[in-house]
Amino acid sequence: MSTFGLIFCLLPLFFGAAFPAFLAPITTDLSSKRYMLRIYLKAPPQPANLVLDLGASFSTLVYCSRSHDSSFGSTSCKARYDSPGPGCSSDSLAMPVTDGRNPGQLGVIPGFVFACGNRSLLKGLVKGAAGLAGLGRSNLSIPAQVSSFSSDNLVFALCLSGSPSAPGVAFFGSGGPYYFLPEIDLSKYLNYTPLLSNPAGSTVINYSNPSNEYFIGLTAINVNGKAVEFNQTLLSHGGTKLSTVTPYTTLHSTIYRALTEAFVNESAALNLTVTQPVKPFNVCYNAEEVMITRIGPAVPTVDFVLQDDDDDVIWRIFGWNSMVRIFRDGVDVYCLGFLDGGPNPKSTVVIGGHQMDDNLLQFDLESNRLGFSSSLLVHGTMCANFNFTTNNNLR
Structure with missing residues (x-):
């Protein structure tokens, strides 16, 4: 054998x-x-x-x-x-x-x-x-x-x-358990929100043919704890999808404009001034003006407010996941890593890879729920901190 x-x-x-x-x-x-x-x-x-x-x-x-x-x-x-x-x-x-x-x-x-x-x-x-x-x-x-x-x-x-x-x-x-250096079991830091087979109120997907993709119930977006003002019914048309093949979170044009406006207003209170944008992003700041912390650039937080059985739960996005540094051709900026998905996207919001980096996501299809940690940097670790040293006793 x-x-x-x-x-x-x-x-x-x-x-x-x-x-x-x-x-x-x-x-x-x-x-x-x-x-x-x-x-x-x-x-x-x-x-x-x-x-x-x-x-x-x-x-x-x-x-x-x-x-x-x-x-x-x-x-x-x-x-x-x-x-x-x-x-x-x-x-x-x-x-x-x-x-x-x-x-x-x-x-x-x-x-x-x-x-x-x-x-x-x-x-x-x-x-x-x-x-x-x-x-x-x-x-x-x-x-x-x-x-x-x-x-x-x-x-x-x-x-x-x-x-x-x-x-x-x-x-x-x-x-x-999921242990990451230094001996942190991240399964203890998960919040949960239901996984949806199809987005509520979707005009794209037939309920008799459930989607193979993963949707969650986004109910609101906050910037620095303040609600972003837009027509909330947009969130129920096309739903909020998780995607590893979408690099950056994309949003319906109406929601995108409201988010970026709120972000710019809150950034001004931190003495951050918008500079020339760098494609594909529209909101950028000179890197030398942005303070760096252990959770990334010091910028306003973005919260995705999600459904829960008892109360809403918050997926908080700090600077590490909201900002993208672009350093090329004499330009050095941090840009807000969200994109305009247009006025008629299939999914109202698509949460992309950059916003999922260094977050633990657990897809529990038995309980039909998503567990999410928010940024692991808050807990003093990151996804690169799993110990890949082989234990030969595990067979």
Whole structure:
């Protein structure tokens, strides 16, 4: 028996009735602001980077190997997709097991189903990516396939790193603990808001066909604790979506204008003066005028006020996640990292990657809720602080 197969056979012996949780590093492609999930494919395992797409129904490989895939292009395989593509492939996927503190040895999820892409898929991928990692609401997503193999706990968590060099991490099949240096269990700092299958009042998505994407109930936006004035009914048309393939949060034009106006007014009280904007942003400040703190540039806070069963909860966005530094061609500015999504967007608000950096997000599909930490910098850590030192006792 191969070593790879032996690892799979031994997993139940080491974990008993409780199957393991898995993890994977998440790196950031700085040029495109896309995130890459590092996993292992085939036997023996070979490392591969897949572009992380939170809302995708299934994972896609650019090239599928016919020699390894007995189900390549089969009718039964295609039938498992909502929209059959050029074919699909069953392959071995492996990730390190984890106790929430460290990665252990590789654990295998056999017969993992991928879609088979073609060269056209390359146009939407980061250079060097082997395909797309789908984490959406589907029985073919990575969380669902891992859960069906490893546990009854359909939950996963993402911690996207704001560091230009150190990776973040994804946890699959684990509701916690999530330990980050210096020995902080971030599962204890989560607030919760319901996950919505479809945005309330949506004219875009049919309720008989639930979306594979993740929506939350945004009820208001505050700047420095003061409500941003706009027509609140806009929030119920198209909803508020979470997206890892959208670099910066985009908002309906009406909401965007109200947010930026409120932000500029509150910034003036901090003696910050708007300067020449740098595309794609519209509100920028000279970097030399902006004070830096442990939670990023000292600028007004932006609060997303979210639904909760008992009361509203607040996802607070500090300068680290609200501002983007641009330093090029003699220009050195901090710009407000929100974009105008136009007057008729599919989703009224799309929360993008920059606003999710260094926040722990837990997608609990059993309880149908999103757990969110707000900025980890407040707790003295960040997503780059997961300890990737391998613990060989975890098998």
